[in-house]
Structure formats: C-alpha cells, structure tokens
Amino acid sequence: MRSFGFTLIDLLITLAVLAILLTFALPNFSALVQNLQVKTATQSLRESLELTRAQAIYSNNRATMRKQTNWVDGWEVFIDENNDGLLSNNEHVLQKHEKLKGVRVIANRPVKNYVSFIGSGEGRNANGTANAGAFLAGTFTICPTGKGKGYELILSKGGRVRTHKIDARACATI
DSSP: OOOOSOOHHHHHHHHHHHHHHHHHHHHHHHHHHHHHHHHHHHHHHHHHHHHHHHHHHHHTSOEEEEESSSGGGOEEEEEOTTSSSSOOTTSOEEEEEOOOOSEEEEEOGGGSSEEEEOTTSOBBOOSSSTTOSOBOOEEEEEEESSSOOEEEEEEOTTSOEEEEEEOHHHHHTO
C-alpha cells in the first residue's frame, strides 16, 4: 500500500526555507506599507484642500477646512456662512475625514488650524468678512512616524496646491 503526504523532514525543510524568505521580505514589506500610508495621507489631505477650494468657487461663499485636535486626528470641510473659520451649528459639513495612521502632519503657522478659501478660489484668513482677510498660503509636511521619505503640500497665494517630495533627512528634522 502506498501512502501520500509529506514526511516530517519535508515539512521542516519547507518551514526553514519559508522562514529564511520571510526574514528578507518582511523589512521590505513594512517599508512598502509605510510609504503607502504616507502617500495615502498626502493624497487625502490634497483632495480635501481641492474640494474646499472647489466648493468656495462653486458656491461663491467661503469654504473652510479645519483640523480636529491636530491634522492627524482628521478634519472637516464646511461652508463657512459666518466667515469666522469655525464650524457653527447651522453650517453645512461637506466632508469629515477620519484619523490618519502611521504618519505625522506638520502644518506651518499660516495653516496651523485651518485653510479657508473665498469665492474667487484664493486662500484667505477668516476674519468675519465674506471676501476679506489677509492672503493665506502655507505648507503641510507629511512624514512617516518612523524613518522614511515624505511629502510637502504647498498652498500658494492663489489657492493652488502642489506636492513636493522630501527625503528622509528632511523628515527626520521635523
């Protein structure tokens, strides 16, 4: 009678080869996951900025994107009816973004708490007046929580956003 299956030696050799392969593949896989988290967070933030600007232009009203506790904890995009940069009870929320994982988001002083656009699409500080306020431009830096490369989202005076890659050394200094 013939038996089918693996012997104990076959199984041990297969497990040893698999362990060796995993030893080499796992660090690369975790770096891939980290890079994807940074890229996804950058795209989410950029898409929300572009949505905010588009809604301001479309409605010809101020639209604002405001952080939760900090930008990593998420943000809300809303039509800012009273032009104060804060979400009030009567204001319509267009988008609510959840917490980001595996990244750090550092915003420079002009965009530390919010980004607000007026009907022409320009970034402006919210000061209670519909189309007034100092121009608003700034930079968001998105880096992994560990070591690695990141991105900068640069908001221009006219309201356009561009993405710039930064190296691991630049992320380490933040």
